[in-house]
Amino acid sequence: MEENSKLRQPGGREPELQQPSDREPEGQGAAVGDGTVEAPVGLVRRDALKAMAAVASLPILSGLPLADAEAQTAPAAKAGAPASLQPPRAAGGPRGDAWDPDLLRPKKDWPRKLTTSEMATLAALADMIIPADDKSPSASAVGAHHYINEYVSAPGDGSARDLVRVRGGVSWLNLESQQRFGKRFTQLTVAQKTAICDDICYVPKAKQEHKAGARFFSLVRNLVATGFYTTDAGMKDVGYVGNVALPKWDPPSPAVLKALGLE
Amino acid sequence: MAAYQLAVAGLKVLVLEAGRSYDPVRETPMFKLPREAPLRGAGSREKPFGFYDATVDGGWEVPGEPYTNAPGTDFRWWRARMMGGRTNHWGRISLRMGEYDFKPKTRDGLGADWPLSYQDLAPYYDKTEMLIGVYGGDDDLENTPRSSPGVLQPPPAPRPVEMLVKKHATPLGIPVIPAHLAIMTQRQDANRLPRLLHPGNALAQRVLRQSMLQRQACFYATPCGWGCSIKANFQSTTVLLPPALATGNVDIVPNAMVREVTVGKDGLATGVNYIDKNTRQDRHVKARVVVLAASAAETARILLNSKSTQNPQGVSNSSGLVGKYLMDTVGAGLGGQIPLLENLPPYNNDGASGMHVYIPWWLYKEQIGGKLDFARGYHVEFGGGRGMPGNGSFNFLENQTEGAYGKAYKEAARRYYGSFVWFDGRGEMIPNEDSFCEIDPEVVDQWGIPVLRFHWKWSDHELKQAVHMQKTFAEIITAMGGKVNGTVQTDGSRAIARGGQIIHEVGTCRMGEDPRTSVLNPYCQSWDVKNLFVTDGAPFVSNADKNPTLSILALAWRTTDYILDQMQKREVG
Ligand SMILES: Cc1cc2nc3c(=O)[nH]c(=O)nc-3n(C[C@H](O)[C@H](O)[C@H](O)COP(=O)(O)OP(=O)(O)OC[C@H]3O[C@@H](n4cnc5c(N)ncnc54)[C@H](O)[C@@H]3O)c2cc1C
Numbered sequence: 001m002e003e004n005s006k007l008r009q010p011g012g013r014e015p016e017l018q019q020p021s022d023r024e025p026e027g028q029g030a031a032v033g034d035g036t037v038e039a040p041v042g043l044v045r046r047d048a049l050k051a052m053a054a055v056a057s058l059p060i061l062s063g064l065p066l067a068d069a070e071a072q073t074a075p076a077a078k079a080g081a082p083a084s085l086q087p088p089r090a091a092g093g094p095r096g097d098a099w100d101p102d103l104l105r106p107k108k109d110w111p112r113k114l115t116t117s118e119m120a121t122l123a124a125l126a127d128m129i130i131p132a133d134d135k136s137p138s139a140s141a142v143g144a145h146h147y148i149n150e151y152v153s154a155p156g157d158g159s160a161r162d163l164v165r166v167r168g169g170v171s172w173l174n175l176e177s178q179q180r181f182g183k184r185f186t187q188l189t190v191a192q193k194t195a196i197c198d199d200i201c202y203v204p205k206a207k208q209e210h211k212a213g214a215r216f217f218s219l220v221r222n223l224v225a226t227g228f229y230t231t232d233a234g235m236k237d238v239g240y241v242g243n244v245a246l247p248k249w250d251p252p253s254p255a256v257l258k259a260l261g262l263e
Numbered sequence: 264m265a266a267y268q269l270a271v272a273g274l275k276v277l278v279l280e281a282g283r284s285y286d287p288v289r290e291t292p293m294f295k296l297p298r299e300a301p302l303r304g305a306g307s308r309e310k311p312f313g314f315y316d317a318t319v320d321g322g323w324e325v326p327g328e329p330y331t332n333a334p335g336t337d338f339r340w341w342r343a344r345m346m347g348g349r350t351n352h353w354g355r356i357s358l359r360m361g362e363y364d365f366k367p368k369t370r371d372g373l374g375a376d377w378p379l380s381y382q383d384l385a386p387y388y389d390k391t392e393m394l395i396g397v398y399g400g401d402d403d404l405e406n407t408p409r410s411s412p413g414v415l416q417p418p419p420a421p422r423p424v425e426m427l428v429k430k431h432a433t434p435l436g437i438p439v440i441p442a443h444l445a446i447m448t449q450r451q452d453a454n455r456l457p458r459l460l461h462p463g464n465a466l467a468q469r470v471l472r473q474s475m476l477q478r479q480a481c482f483y484a485t486p487c488g489w490g491c492s493i494k495a496n497f498q499s500t501t502v503l504l505p506p507a508l509a510t511g512n513v514d515i516v517p518n519a520m521v522r523e524v525t526v527g528k529d530g531l532a533t534g535v536n537y538i539d540k541n542t543r544q545d546r547h548v549k550a551r552v553v554v555l556a557a558s559a560a561e562t563a564r565i566l567l568n569s570k571s572t573q574n575p576q577g578v579s580n581s582s583g584l585v586g587k588y589l590m591d592t593v594g595a596g597l598g599g600q601i602p603l604l605e606n607l608p609p610y611n612n613d614g615a616s617g618m619h620v621y622i623p624w625w626l627y628k629e630q631i632g633g634k635l636d637f638a639r640g641y642h643v644e645f646g647g648g649r650g651m652p653g654n655g656s657f658n659f660l661e662n663q664t665e666g667a668y669g670k671a672y673k674e675a676a677r678r679y680y681g682s683f684v685w686f687d688g689r690g691e692m693i694p695n696e697d698s699f700c701e702i703d704p705e706v707v708d709q710w711g712i713p714v715l716r717f718h719w720k721w722s723d724h725e726l727k728q729a730v731h732m733q734k735t736f737a738e739i740i741t742a743m744g745g746k747v748n749g750t751v752q753t754d755g756s757r758a759i760a761r762g763g764q765i766i767h768e769v770g771t772c773r774m775g776e777d778p779r780t781s782v783l784n785p786y787c788q789s790w791d792v793k794n795l796f797v798t799d800g801a802p803f804v805s806n807a808d809k810n811p812t813l814s815i816l817a818l819a820w821r822t823t824d825y826i827l828d829q830m831q832k833r834e835v836g
Pocket residue numbers: 001002054055056057279280281282341342343344345346347348349350352353354355356357519520521522556557558559561565766767798799800810811812813815
């Protein structure tokens with residue numbers, strides 16, 4: 001709910017500065033998440049099981065001999081159930097499910113649902129929304145349409161609903177192209193594509209018979225924009241220059257101050 | 264905090280943690296890109312604040328651990344089931360409560376006073392800030408106390424948007440000053456601070472020095488809410504637990520869901536019962552002293568669930584007040600588009616993740632003079648500018664351009680990117696009889712533990728305050744030459760965030776001078792059970808507009824000093 005999530009968007013690229021020396025190299029994270037119980041760096045004491053957890057409730061055990069305390073708290077050891085019947089839950093590290101995904105190696109490997117022909121239509125539409133110009137390539141050139149496929153194929157209700165909207169929209173677009181120009185959308189000239197897009201580019205202004213097409217266009221435009229502007233080419237296009245490690249934080253440059261009337 | 268303080272004092276401490284263990288050094292996705300994450304890092308039911316957010320097994324829901332709302336209540340409860348709890352991903356805003364905040368009733372007749380004053384807590388604020396590392400300015404405005412000299416780290420320079428807001432808010436009489444965040448802009452003095460914080464305690468000095476040497480200064484990239492593997496900001500898991508464990512006095516058992524506090528015939532706590540989540544077995548640990556810090560509402564839940572013939576209303580509940588006077592922070596927000604910010608030359612807007620400056624409450628005089636129609640103040644968190652493009656970052660363009668596409672869309676993206684600002688008010692809620700949690704008589708969680716049922720009601724003070732917030736934000740946006748997005752609400756119930764939504768819930772076991780009207784004494788010690796203490800937000804008597812965590816930490820330190828003193832005097836333990 002607070003500030004930072006809004007102030008900056010997530011993300012990052014390898015720092016240009018040297019990593020501070022006590023930081024673990026990325027690769028070592030590979031030891032986590034394979035089900036082994038490991039003591040995290042910096043928190044090691046005698047063994048991993050005890051090495052981690054939060055300040056929750058903390059009875060002070062000075063009255064007890066330590067061995068006693070351990071016997072009381074060593075979990076599975078005394079439980080008696082055969083190991084094979086116990087839930088596979090390590091003391092630490094991500095389990096790789098939706099509530100606790102491996103953040104260092106994210107997965108988006110769910111099966112894609114759109115057909116090649118649907119993808120071709122979306123690529124053509126994506127390039128109508130974000131065409132190449134002298135500053136950056138087109139949306140399809142950086143794979144924005146593949147992001148649409150990732151999105152509508154994802155598990156979850158929202159994606160299932162939008163899959164229908166995208167599929168239906170693609171079919172609608174091709175039917176409309178056939179009716180107006182006797183060809184599929186991908187085969188139209190830019191002028192012909194423009195004629196259709198002009199009719200569906202803004203829901204509040206679209207005619208009744210174009211509303212469904214306009215809602216489809218709106219969804220695709222937002223997905224294409226996310227797909228495009230989160231790539232290097234897109235970030236460069238708008239001039240995003242952050243996410244680099246800096247030794248110190250400087251005040252804004254004179255050029256920015258001048259533009260804002262702040263000098 | 265309590266585990267650390269007790270361990271460095273030489274006591275054996277066992278920490279029971281309901282969630283899994285967690286190591287930010289190895290698990291934080293520093294410098295990962297949205298495009299590497301599913302759906303470009305979008306939030307989801309399982310990860311509401313985005314894929315990379317450092318919340319494990321939590322969020323608005325915890326799988327298998329529901330809570331309920333009484334009819335008419337829509338309270339939202341954010342939990343993180345992981346070592347270090349919500350401190351792994353909190354906003355790190357660390358404002359001190361001021362003099363007025365401890366004595367609100369004396370000042371305006373509403374709510375209740377704390378049994379302590381600002382002066383009682385001030386030394387602990389100083390020590391806590393030095394221990395965890397906080398940047399901030401030394402402005403000394405009304406009820407916005409400064410730290411002692413040398414305590415705070417220098418604040419980072421303001422960002423362009425922050426400077427612009429300052430320029431246009433100042434003539435409206437609204438102050439903009441450096442914020443206080445638990446983020447280090449420089450490395451800690453590992454030689455000086457441990458001696459200062461733990462005089463005469465060689466063990467404490469050794470482990471703290473070692474821990475401070477492990478921490479780097481912020482490098483002004485990567486969002487704090489994902490965690491910080493270089494330990495530049497405050498998380499329990501990077502700042503308090505490593506030195507606590509290094510003492511050799513602390514054992515931590517993860518996946519241990521505490522169910523109840525057990526009490527002996529003499530009325531003293533004997534330990535706790537917990538469910539081992541791995542085996543689903545119920546276990547008991549004995550203890551000389553029990554400290555609860557499971558988060559405010561959860562602590563109330565444990566106490567209320569600790570029922571026996573001896574304590575039919577739960578443990579430490581002779582006053583009947585456990586769960587009562589639940590509070591959150593009042594929240595309302597507004598954004599705007601600012602033409603001055605269009606087409607700027609590229610600049611780095613990242614900084615220390617959270618805000619560099621903020622607006623403290625400034626209308627104390629007007630309020631006490633009866634010129635406002637609500638009691639108690641709010642501060643303003645704000646920002647904007649050129650964030651890293653992520654999921655949905657450019658959705659605004661559709662309306663902004665009334666449907667542009669093609670070259671016009673690309674040009675509009677360049678023009679409007681970074682031209683938006685947002686303001687969020689964070690205000691004081693006055694405790695009331697209608698906001699509380701209790702045990703739901705019918706529902707248990709997957710461990711068989713009865714769950715909490717929430718009741719919630721805002722009073723007119725909070726509703727009017729939320730309207731005032733939006734009006735103020737609209738004024739600032741207009742003064743900046745901008746255009747407000749959306750509607751400025753005049754109906755408080757539309758302006759205000761839902762109960763719990765600001766995630767500052769406190770107050771379920773309030774402290775006081777009188778056992779009949781409070782659950783804990785001024786040292787967060789149970790009136791009923793002498794060897795039972797609470798060190799989370801539950802003891803809060805009121806919830807000032809200042810975000811609670813710094814005060815929770817400072818209070819916890821004070822409480823452990825008292826525990827140690829009482830143990831020495833053989834009063835407890
Ligand atoms: C997104 C976000 C932003 C925030 N920003 C700020 C901010 O800028 N400034 C600020 O001051 N505050 C902020 N907060 C609030 C802050 O996180 C909390 O005030 C703080 O973490 C409370 O600490 P706590 O120890 O009481 O509870 P928690 O941090 O919730 O820790 C409770 C711990 O107890 C464990 N636990 C719970 N129940 C049990 C049980 N039955 N048995 C055993 N263990 C249990 C939990 O797993 C957890 O580890 C923010 C919170 C969120 C979510």
